[in-house]
Amino acid sequence: MNNLTVVIPVRAGSQRVKDKNFRPFANSNLLEIKINQIKQLPVNEIIVNTNSPEAIEIAKKHNVEFFERDPYYASSECSNSEYHEYLARVTDAENLLISQVTSPLIETQSYLNAIQQFFESGNDSVMSVQKFQNFLLKDGKPINYTLDNMPNSQDLEPYQVPTFGIIICKRKKMLEYKNYICGKCSFLELNEIESIDIDTPLDFEFAEYLYENKKKIGLLYNERV
Secondary structure: OOOOEEEEEEOOOOOOOOOOOOOOEOOEOHHHHHHHHHOOOOOOEEEEEEOOHHHHHHHHHOOOEEEEOOHHHHOOOOOHHHHHHHHHHHOOOOEEEEEOOOOOOOOHHHHHHHHHHHHHHOOOEEEEEEEEOOOOEEOOEEOOOEOOEOOOHHHOOOEEEEEEEEEEEEHHHHHHHOOOOOOOEEEEEEOOOOOOOOOOHHHHHHHHHHHHOHHHHHHHHHHHO
């Protein structure tokens, strides 16, 4: 099970949340929190892929490898397909686990579940998803229901939304498809707390609150569901 290399991608700066990967978060920062969590997993290497000198210093501090990313692949001009192919191309490993620092609320057990699912299924990739079951409109018109026969929300057809918090891929398939969802893919459903991804200042503050109170919040969440 340990034939797995973890890539932690981290860009310098942030367009919406200034320095979100390195600014104080729950008496640490998002990158250090993720490195310490990944060290608990049965993997054979951890690589911080970055264009940030600060991220490199953090990687050195925690005795993990780093790879200096080409500036283009840290820019907004780079498409996701180019970026996914690049991560696979520059990482010499058979299987990759891409772990996003912007998902600090994923439990270690969920990573272990994803790893087990990947190796036992024999699939080419595993992607974390969140269940979405709500009313959808496009141009003011219903997509997943009709106005004259509107169901209860719990009776709507559920969808799966990729969270990108946990991604495991066979490197060859990732190179072939230029995508995290590659070849025969299976999906691991996360709850709404684990699915939180930090994109905005509000996300950052909310995620920090939940992280600092996750034991209490977790107990309340489990009671509710």
